[in-house]
Amino acid sequence: MRMFARNIISGDPVNAGGKTLIPEAKRITVRLPRRNPRAARGMVRARPAAILAVEPGLPVSRIRINDATRRAQVLIVLATAGVALLLRTPRRQHDRLIG
Amino acid sequence: MNEESSSIATEENQSKTLEMTEETLDKFLKTVSVDSVYGKPVEAGDTKIIPAAQVMGGLGFGSGFGYGRHGNSHEAGEGGGSGGGGRSMSRPVAAVVASPQGVRVEPVIDKTRIAMTAMIAGAFILFTTIRKILS
Numbered sequence: 421m422r423m424f425a426r427n428i429i430s431g432d433p434v435n436a437g438g439k440t441l442i443p444e445a446k447r448i449t450v451r452l453p454r455r456n457p458r459a460a461r462g463m464v465r466a467r468p469a470a471i472l473a474v475e476p477g478l479p480v481s482r483i484r485i486n487d488a489t490r491r492a493q494v495l496i497v498l499a500t501a502g503v504a505l506l507l508r509t510p511r512r513q514h515d516r517l518i519g
Numbered sequence: 520m521n522e523e524s525s526s527i528a529t530e531e532n533q534s535k536t537l538e539m540t541e542e543t544l545d546k547f548l549k550t551v552s553v554d555s556v557y558g559k560p561v562e563a564g565d566t567k568i569i570p571a572a573q574v575m576g577g578l579g580f581g582s583g584f585g586y587g588r589h590g591n592s593h594e595a596g597e598g599g600g601s602g603g604g605g606r607s608m609s610r611p612v613a614a615v616v617a618s619p620q621g622v623r624v625e626p627v628i629d630k631t632r633i634a635m636t637a638m639i640a641g642a643f644i645l646f647t648t649i650r651k652i653l654s
Contacts, residue, residue: 431553434560436567436617443569443615445556449548452579458537459581460544464551468571471615473622481622485571485613488626493636500640504647 425449428469442472536601540580547578547605555609566618576607 431443447466468485551574558570580603588595611627 429553431557434567434569434617436560436569437565437619437622439617439622441569441615441617441622443553443557443571445553447551451544451548458583459579460537460540461577461579462544462548463575463577464548465573465575466551466553466556467573468556468612471569471622471624473617483615483622483624485615485624486626487573487612489610489612489629489632492628492633496633496636496640500643503644507644507647507651 423451429466430472433474438475440474442474444469444472536582540582540603544578544580547576551576566616569615569617570611571613571615572609572611574607574609576605578605579603 426446426448429445429447431445434441434443445466446469447464449462449464451462467487470485471483473481473483555574556572558572560567560569580601582599582601584597584599586595586597610629613627614625616623616625
């Protein structure tokens with residue numbers, strides 16, 4: 421098995437509302453290197469990626485599934501990092517940045 | 520000769536154990552599939568709702584064996600141990616709503632998680648500010 425694998429996996433189609441929906445997910449698998457030949461460890465993470473909607477006579481549409489909670493957390497962390505950086509910069513550089 | 524044969528047998532047992540643990544790890548890593556990310560669709564009239572979640576899992580184990588003599592003694596001592604642990608977690612991400620009007624994605628917002636992140640960020644900024652004032 422490979423050390424690191426990232427793939428997009430799709431599931432069984434579902435019929436709904438006159439359309440066929442094909443779910444897609446992203447899976448990341450990590451097999452950590454064996455420093456000790458008598459040990460094994462690994463982890464896997466999968467998240468929903470998109471839904472493919474197929475309707476007869478219309479082009480296939482790909483609807484992305486976004487993780488709103490994770491996005492909000494990332495924005496908070498980035499804002500915190502920006503504020504912390506501003507607080508730590510010396511006064512002269514601070515005035516130069518602000519203008 | 521007896522000690523050699525017993526150590527060889529022990530090594531063989533250990534390699535068999537290691538093969539089994541590798542197979543178990545492979546099976547565990549393959550269990551996370553699309554079926555675990557997307558749940559069974561729920562029908563409500565003309566509308567179908569498909570829940571989607573993020574799934575994470577980890578597994579690790581190891582074993583060890585020791586063999587040695589005590590000073591000039593002819594008696595050999597041996598000892599061994601093994602341990603392992605694992606964790607799996609899932610978190611709702613969104614719900615896909617399919618109706619004759621169209622397909623839309625309704626996100627699941629975890630307010631508790633966002634509030635905790637904001638609190639930790641606020642504490643970090645407060646700590647940085649206090650440190651700057653005191654320095």
